[in-house]
Amino acid sequence: MKITLEHLTKRFPNRSKNAPDVIAVNDFTFEIPDGKLVGLLGPSGCGKSTVLNLISGLLRATEGRIYFDDDDVTNIPAEYRGVGIVFQNYALYPHLTVEKNIMFPLENFKGADKLSKAEMKARALEAAKLVQIDQLMDRKPAELSGGQQQRVAIARALVKKPRVLLMDEPLSNLDARLRLQTREEIRRIQRETKITTIFVTHDQEEAMSISDQIVVMKDGVLQQIGKPQQVYDSPVNLFVAQFLGTPPINVFCGSIRAGKLYVGEEAILAAGDAADQEVYVAIRPEGFTVDENGPLSCSLSGVEIMGRDVSVVAGHPALDAGCVQLRAITPTARKLDDEAETVRFAIDPEKVLVFSRADEKRIPVALA
Amino acid sequence: MENKSMKGWLYLLPAILFLGLFMVYPLIDVFVYSFEEGYDFVSQTAEGVGLFNYSYVLHDPYFMQAVKNTFILVAVTVPASTVLALLISLGLSSITRLRNLFQTVYFLPYVSNTLAVGLVFMILFDKTDSAPGLINVLLSIFGVEPVDFIDGPYWAKMLVLCLYTIWVVLPFKILVLTSALASVDETYYKAARVDGTSKARIFRKVTLPMISPTMFYLIITGFIGAFKAYSDAVALFGENLNVAEMNTIVGYVYEVLYDEAGGGYPSFASAAAIILFVIVLTITCINLMVSKKHVHY
Numbered sequence: 001m002k003i004t005l006e007h008l009t010k011r012f013p014n015r016s017k018n019a020p021d022v023i024a025v026n027d028f029t030f031e032i033p034d035g036k037l038v039g040l041l042g043p044s045g046c047g048k049s050t051v052l053n054l055i056s057g058l059l060r061a062t063e064g065r066i067y068f069d070d071d072d073v074t075n076i077p078a079e080y081r082g083v084g085i086v087f088q089n090y091a092l093y094p095h096l097t098v099e100k101n102i103m104f105p106l107e108n109f110k111g112a113d114k115l116s117k118a119e120m121k122a123r124a125l126e127a128a129k130l131v132q133i134d135q136l137m138d139r140k141p142a143e144l145s146g147g148q149q150q151r152v153a154i155a156r157a158l159v160k161k162p163r164v165l166l167m168d169e170p171l172s173n174l175d176a177r178l179r180l181q182t183r184e185e186i187r188r189i190q191r192e193t194k195i196t197t198i199f200v201t202h203d204q205e206e207a208m209s210i211s212d213q214i215v216v217m218k219d220g221v222l223q224q225i226g227k228p229q230q231v232y233d234s235p236v237n238l239f240v241a242q243f244l245g246t247p248p249i250n251v252f253c254g255s256i257r258a259g260k261l262y263v264g265e266e267a268i269l270a271a272g273d274a275a276d277q278e279v280y281v282a283i284r285p286e287g288f289t290v291d292e293n294g295p296l297s298c299s300l301s302g303v304e305i306m307g308r309d310v311s312v313v314a315g316h317p318a319l320d321a322g323c324v325q326l327r328a329i330t331p332t333a334r335k336l337d338d339e340a341e342t343v344r345f346a347i348d349p350e351k352v353l354v355f356s357r358a359d360e361k362r363i364p365v366a367l368a
Numbered sequence: 369m370e371n372k373s374m375k376g377w378l379y380l381l382p383a384i385l386f387l388g389l390f391m392v393y394p395l396i397d398v399f400v401y402s403f404e405e406g407y408d409f410v411s412q413t414a415e416g417v418g419l420f421n422y423s424y425v426l427h428d429p430y431f432m433q434a435v436k437n438t439f440i441l442v443a444v445t446v447p448a449s450t451v452l453a454l455l456i457s458l459g460l461s462s463i464t465r466l467r468n469l470f471q472t473v474y475f476l477p478y479v480s481n482t483l484a485v486g487l488v489f490m491i492l493f494d495k496t497d498s499a500p501g502l503i504n505v506l507l508s509i510f511g512v513e514p515v516d517f518i519d520g521p522y523w524a525k526m527l528v529l530c531l532y533t534i535w536v537v538l539p540f541k542i543l544v545l546t547s548a549l550a551s552v553d554e555t556y557y558k559a560a561r562v563d564g565t566s567k568a569r570i571f572r573k574v575t576l577p578m579i580s581p582t583m584f585y586l587i588i589t590g591f592i593g594a595f596k597a598y599s600d601a602v603a604l605f606g607e608n609l610n611v612a613e614m615n616t617i618v619g620y621v622y623e624v625l626y627d628e629a630g631g632g633y634p635s636f637a638s639a640a641a642i643i644l645f646v647i648v649l650t651i652t653c654i655n656l657m658v659s660k661k662h663v664h665y
Contacts, residue, residue, distance in 0.1 A: 056562055057562075058558055058561065058562065078561050078562050079561055079562070079563075079564035079565070080564070081562075083562060084562070085558070085559065085562050087555050087558070087559060089553070089555060091553070091555040091556050091558070091559040093556065093573075093574060093577070094578075094664065095577040095578075095580075095664035104560075104563060104565075104573075105563035105564070107569075108563055108564045108565050108566070108569070109564075156559075156563075160563065
């Protein structure tokens with residue numbers, strides 16, 4: 001099912017009187033296509049959980065409208081919206097067995113939808129099989145591992161065949177290895193059920209790896225929507241560029257002067273016919289190559305070899321205040337002399353993004 | 369190892385000494401007294417050993433009256449006060465405005481002196497020759513004939529005693545239940561709501577199981593407390609409880625122990641105390657067995 005948000009806004013009254021309201025979600029407009037997995041991404045406190053709660057109906061929108069397909073559900077309470085939610089702490093009822101937990105939503109059906117005990121059991125088993133926990137039906141939640149509890153929570157959310165599946169930080173309580181496994185699992189379940197799924201996360205890697213689309217937000221304002229790779233390659237502003245990618249993108253203060261892109265006083269690339277202006281130059285860690293004749297000269301702090309990756313940690317006077325040191329991932333670092341005090345880099349123009357110093361928006365520049 | 373356990377016993381010694389001297393020894397002594405026949409207070413000797421004390425107590429109409437009163441008190445006040453406390457706590461946790469005010473109001477009885485409040489209850493319910501009492505005045509609005517609640521019929525006196533007992537035990541229960549309700553994670557309610565669960569079902573299937581350990585604690589301590597009731601009756605009806613037909617088991621024990629003449633009958637009192645102990649033990653065991661099925665930790 002397609003979900004459409006139109007000018008969605010949520011304001012919370014401020015705790016202290018006379019202070020302005022807190023705007024958790026500000027004028028959100030976007031459309032989630034049917035059957036897609038969408039990652040809602042942003043730093044803590046940016047309002048992404050609020051968006052989820054608005055879609056679920058647990059919170060009422062202050063302004064704007066929400067549509068499920070063509071139905072306006074803005075004023076429909078949560079219990080009638082037909083959404084399934086997986087909470088960060090799973091919220092499994094500790095006193096009920098796995099089977100009873102999964103059956104819980106079905107027991108609420110009334111009137112014509114009412115199911116017999118046998119039908120409920122069959123539906124619960126079907127959902128449990130989908131998430132591969134059908135062996136654990138008689139256990140209590142406390143007797144399950146974190147990953148198993150997560151699966152029960154997903155089964156409980158899916159058993160009533162919801163129109164939308166919402167997941168609030170579903171992987172945050174799992175350890176690193178299980179997180180990788182479970183996110184693949186979520187992807188598989190979503191593909192099998194073809195249910196429109198929105199999941200909230202602050203972990204960009206998680207969002208990038210399994211989403212059909214990502215929605216990046218900051219301070220309640222929508223920044224960018226798109227396919228993960230597309231957003232990574234061409235972020236609309238400096239925030240999105242910095243938020244996506246590990247290690248984070250390196251940001252320098254620079255300028256464009258006479259068709260050349262400068263970092264500090266060093267001209268690193270040709271900038272085509274772009275107008276002269278003060279800019280931020282952002283270079284992805286994979287955009288550096290160690291090169292004795294390269295244009296960018298840095299003071300070497302060290303070389304870190306971590307399994308597959310070799311990264312160079314270095315300083316540069318023009319680095320933006322937010323970045324203490326620049327980090328370059330490049331196999332060419334292996335030939336670096338650890339004792340050297342300086343290192344020169346050649347820059348891959350494809351990995352360089354230029355942003356306006358005034359409003360931090362991306363400036364299209366044909367670099368070479 | 370040896371050294372370590374010695375140290376452990378050393379630390380336990382003060383507690384063992386005090387508990388042994390002032391709790392375990394008297395308990396055993398009471399048990400022994402209850403079987404000693406014709407115990408003489410002055411010479412501290414008994415004529416023999418047997419079950420006569422139990423037989424006497426169980427055939428004493430005052431004791432049977434006390435047992436009847438205590439059971440009615442327990443059967444009425446424990447369920448009523450627990451349910452009432454639960455309703456009030458649910459109400460308190462669902463309002464935001466004036467919540468602190470109400471919390472304070474409901475807690476006030478806990479910090480008031482029960483005897484003084486008993487006097488106030490007595491004045492409220494009392495009907496004298498010159499004045500009908502406030503409660504009777506209120507009742508007369510609804511066309512009810514005035515009743516003497518303090519010196520009148522048995523049911524009226526029992527009603528006042530039950531109301532008073534409920535009023536006295538309510539604050540503690542409300543306090544405990546309010547904090548139990550507050551500790552239930554909000555997400556459970558959200559999850560239940562999204563699944564379209566009705567309010568009644570959320571209460572039955574989510575809230576109640578979540579607070580069941582607290583409920584169980586309140587019910588057990590409520591039973592024990594009500595079986596040991598005494599001061600509430602004294603506060604309302606004075607010390608001559610046998611005459612007022614309002615005596616409780618503990619009251620009976622007390623009265624037999626200190627006869628007007630000064631001597632008293634410690635053997636009869638001990639037998640009555642042991643009977644009370646057996647009753648409380650039985651009820652608590654039943655409680656524990658029932659709770660196994662319904663309490664979720």
